[in-house]
Amino acid sequence: MNSSDKGRFCLACQTTVIDFSTLDEAAIKEFFRNHTGKVCGRFQADQLKEYTLPARRRSVLAFLSVIGLTSFLVLIASLSKPPETFIQAKPILPMAKQKQTDVA
Numbered sequence: 001m002n003s004s005d006k007g008r009f010c011l012a013c014q015t016t017v018i019d020f021s022t023l024d025e026a027a028i029k030e031f032f033r034n035h036t037g038k039v040c041g042r043f044q045a046d047q048l049k050e051y052t053l054p055a056r057r058r059s060v061l062a063f064l065s066v067i068g069l070t071s072f073l074v075l076i077a078s079l080s081k082p083p084e085t086f087i088q089a090k091p092i093l094p095m096a097k098q099k100q101t102d103v104a
Contacts, residue, residue, distance in 0.1 A: 013040040
């Protein structure tokens with residue numbers, strides 16, 4: 001680890017090390033709720049546990065929005081097709097037999 005302006009820099013992670021050792025559980029949860037990407041941190045031994053965060057509702061709403069939009073577009077596309085028209089073909093009539101004449 002090397003020193004940087006914001007703290008220590010982890011050469012293995014290529015990120016600045018965040019000092020979580022002085023933060024309480026609520027502050028740690030808040031940090032991870034608002035942060036995306038890789039994090040390298042310093043924790044105390046009693047802080048090393050699994051923190052559960054509530055699921056993000058935004059991703060569920062985005063998923064439902066995509067499903068709704070897709071369904072709407074499929075409906076509009078199916079309604080905008082002109083009705084198929086069929087051309088009725090005339091029945092083929094057998095040709096009248098022509099008299100064959102022998103020319104010898």
